[in-house]
Amino acid sequence: MAAAVTNAIAGAAVAAAVASAPQREDLSSTVRACPFSSLASFQSLSASCRSVSTSVRPRKNSGSARIVCAVAAPTSTNSRSPSTEVVGKPTVLVAEKLGEAGLELLKKIANVDCSYNLSQEELCAKIPLCDALIVRSGTKVTREVFEASNGRLKVVGRAGVGIDNVDLQAATEVGCLVVNAPTANTIAAAEHGIALLTALARNVAQANASMKAGEWKRNKYVGVSLVDKTLAVMGFGKVGSEVARRARGLGMHVLAHDPYAPADRARAIGVELVSFDEALQRADFISLHMPLTPSTDKVFNDESFAKCKRGVRIVNVARGGVIDEEALFRALDSGIVAQAALDVFTVEPPQKGDKLVQHENVVVTPHLGASTVEAQEGVAVEIAEAVVGALQGELAATAVNAPMVPSEVLVELAPYVTLADRLGRLAVQLVSGGAGVKDVKVTYTSARADDDLDTRLLRAMIIKGLIEPVSSAIINLVNADFVAKQRGLRISEERRPSDSGTVEVPLETIEVRISHVDSKFKTAISGGDIVLVGNVKGGVPHLVRVGDFSVDVSLEGSIILCKQVDQPGMIGKVGNFLGEQNVNISFMSVGRDAPRKLAVMAIGVDDTPTKETLAKIGGINAIEEFVFLKL
Numbered sequence: 001m002a003a004a005v006t007n008a009i010a011g012a013a014v015a016a017a018v019a020s021a022p023q024r025e026d027l028s029s030t031v032r033a034c035p036f037s038s039l040a041s042f043q044s045l046s047a048s049c050r051s052v053s054t055s056v057r058p059r060k061n062s063g064s065a066r067i068v069c070a071v072a073a074p075t076s077t078n079s080r081s082p083s084t085e086v087v088g089k090p091t092v093l094v095a096e097k098l099g100e101a102g103l104e105l106l107k108k109i110a111n112v113d114c115s116y117n118l119s120q121e122e123l124c125a126k127i128p129l130c131d132a133l134i135v136r137s138g139t140k141v142t143r144e145v146f147e148a149s150n151g152r153l154k155v156v157g158r159a160g161v162g163i164d165n166v167d168l169q170a171a172t173e174v175g176c177l178v179v180n181a182p183t184a185n186t187i188a189a190a191e192h193g194i195a196l197l198t199a200l201a202r203n204v205a206q207a208n209a210s211m212k213a214g215e216w217k218r219n220k221y222v223g224v225s226l227v228d229k230t231l232a233v234m235g236f237g238k239v240g241s242e243v244a245r246r247a248r249g250l251g252m253h254v255l256a257h258d259p260y261a262p263a264d265r266a267r268a269i270g271v272e273l274v275s276f277d278e279a280l281q282r283a284d285f286i287s288l289h290m291p292l293t294p295s296t297d298k299v300f301n302d303e304s305f306a307k308c309k310r311g312v313r314i315v316n317v318a319r320g321g322v323i324d325e326e327a328l329f330r331a332l333d334s335g336i337v338a339q340a341a342l343d344v345f346t347v348e349p350p351q352k353g354d355k356l357v358q359h360e361n362v363v364v365t366p367h368l369g370a371s372t373v374e375a376q377e378g379v380a381v382e383i384a385e386a387v388v389g390a391l392q393g394e395l396a397a398t399a400v401n402a403p404m405v406p407s408e409v410l411v412e413l414a415p416y417v418t419l420a421d422r423l424g425r426l427a428v429q430l431v432s433g434g435a436g437v438k439d440v441k442v443t444y445t446s447a448r449a450d451d452d453l454d455t456r457l458l459r460a461m462i463i464k465g466l467i468e469p470v471s472s473a474i475i476n477l478v479n480a481d482f483v484a485k486q487r488g489l490r491i492s493e494e495r496r497p498s499d500s501g502t503v504e505v506p507l508e509t510i511e512v513r514i515s516h517v518d519s520k521f522k523t524a525i526s527g528g529d530i531v532l533v534g535n536v537k538g539g540v541p542h543l544v545r546v547g548d549f550s551v552d553v554s555l556e557g558s559i560i561l562c563k564q565v566d567q568p569g570m571i572g573k574v575g576n577f578l579g580e581q582n583v584n585i586s587f588m589s590v591g592r593d594a595p596r597k598l599a600v601m602a603i604g605v606d607d608t609p610t611k612e613t614l615a616k617i618g619g620i621n622a623i624e625e626f627v628f629l630k631l
């Protein structure tokens with residue numbers, strides 16, 4: 001007897017729960033466009049991969065480019081729109097001054113709202129209307145901002161390098177991509193570092209102020225020479241190496257401390273890489289160029305100043321927070337530090353009358369490192385390109401909160417990305433009961449060596465497929481692992497060597513196995529688990545196994561799976577019922593134990609059959625159970 005029709009129809013509604021999913025919704029209302037859900041969208045993504053592939057390489061720390069899959073832009077019709085907004089275009093909020101060329105690029109694809117000097121409350125009020133936000137260092141993009149966006153904010157662009165003003169953890173949790181503009185202001189920052197170094201050595205700022213006050217004090221402002229002095233560059237990245245190169249040109253001996261710096265770069269510039277302590281002990285001048293991170297926070301403190309040569313001079317164009325400002329004040333007063341030049345401060349702007357700013361041996365500028373005409377135009381274009389790309393679902397070469405997936409890998413994995421998402425979607429629809437999905441094992445069969453397959457993207461897409469149909473979450477490469485962990489969904493991965501495959505093809509099959517659940521289609525159970533296996537044929541993802549039965553159905557449209565007693569006329573009967581309702585069949589395949597024994601019929605349909613049609617199929621005598629699954 002055929003399974004109860006109601007059970008079968010419930011297949012379309014996905015009663016399954018993924019562990020601790022906050023909401024269960026009808027599948028039809030929750031299937032969302034995935035950035036890679038169609039080959040077409042992935043091909044456009046691949047095209048952009050190719051265009052950058054020669055310049056893209058994995059970067060250690062932040063030194064070189066990264067490529068990740070971004071999140072496709074939603075359009076802005078789901079929120080109240082600003083009056084000037086063009087419906088259907090994404091909205092980009094530019095919260096700090098951005099160069100014209102960048103604004104022009106943004107305006108080609110988006111409604112651009114330039115609103116500067118917003119308070120946190122004003123930013124939080126605006127953000128639910130925005131798909132992207134562009135900031136410099138003056139705007140704090142806090143957890144509160146991400147939460148206020150209600151999931152609409154898809155990308156934050158930092159028009160500059162330092163991302164210490166953006167809560168990356170909160171961004172990742174909500175699946176918001178963060179991109180920066182890491183290269184365009186390097187030279188400007190390095191030049192400002194050198195400007196401060198020379199100004200410090202020759203008392204330019206103090207002498208200037210004194211003369212403007214009507215004085216003429218030639219003896220007071222005798223400086224020190226730079227030539228033959230030792231400069232320690234702390235943080236030998238983009239800016240640090242440019243400062244080092246210029247300091248070498250000034251005839252200085254240059255040391256660098258950077259735990260991650262490549263020795264060949266240092267050798268090429270004529271720089272000696274040393275430990276933190278050695279740098280402090282040998283330097284006459286110290287120039288800071290490391291990012292502000294938990295490990296560099298106040299790394300210049302009483303203890304480190306005590307290790308310095310007496311009379312050392314310090315330049316900081318990195319971040320105020322890397323110096324304990326109270327400790328610097330003490331070191332200046334005690335003479336350990338003769339002079340300091342500061343472009344950056346723990347709190348910006350510092351309080352009026354700040355004692356460090358007022359100190360006579362301190363030269364200050366109001367965070368001007370990146371502020372040249374050239375750098376600001378460059379940064380604006382760099383960030384606008386990254387944000388536009390991300391909004392169009394393309395690649396972000398400068399993402400800071402997503403794993404790097406090299407472009408070549410993305411191109412090759414494109415059809416498998418779709419396969420992974422669809423296997424996840426089908427598998428979760430086969431789960432019944434309230435136990436929830438907790439344990440999923442993914443097995444990749446490949447003829448390639450174990451270290452020759454990057455599965456992070458595939459895993460992310462399987463997670464997306466498993467979670468999205470049964471929750472309100474939106475999953476992408478940024479937040480997939482986080483959301484899975486948060487929901488107690490354990491994904492284990494295994495590589496299985498392929499005997500028959502070739503290394504030309506990255507993957508033979510992907511198997512998704514859900515343990516410790518019941519299935520509404522018992523035939524999908526193998527060894528106690530729901531098991532689906534898929535592969536890619538001619539660039540199209542196919543389902544090739546359901547439980548212990550081989551099938552072959554392309555993963556497009558929707559699928560009806562029937563378990564039946566193998567007998568003549570079955571295909572015709574089912575086909576007739578679907579034909580009566582004008583439901584187009586795209587694919588049909590039968591996998592069986594043996595002739596006239598049990599079989600699984602997989603039918604791909606382009607349209608969604610009505611409940612009545614599904615009831616008629618369920619009523620066919622030879623059909624023991626069936627399920628309708630939406631992709």
Ligand SMILES: NC(=O)c1ccc[n+]([C@@H]2O[C@H](COP(=O)([O-])OP(=O)(O)OC[C@H]3O[C@@H](n4cnc5c(N)ncnc54)[C@H](O)[C@@H]3O)[C@@H](O)[C@H]2O)c1
Pocket residue numbers: 061062063161162163182185186189234235236237238239240257258259260261289290291292295296317318319343344367368369370371
């Ligand atoms: N004042 C400005 O206007 C201005 C302009 C540009 C950059 N910056 C700041 O300058 C800093 C450097 O920028 P960049 O573009 O060179 O970045 P970068 O990422 O290219 O270089 C930073 C380097 O610091 C190194 N590093 C990390 N931790 C370290 C540690 N504990 N000790 C020593 N080195 C460490 C990294 O390995 C890296 O090589 C950033 O903080 C950036 O925000 C300021």
Ligand SMILES: O=C(O)[C@H](O)COP(=O)(O)O
Pocket residue numbers: 136137138159160161162163185367369370371
């Ligand atoms: O990290 C940076 O890029 C610099 O600090 C520049 O910051 P700004 O964009 O606020 O000038």
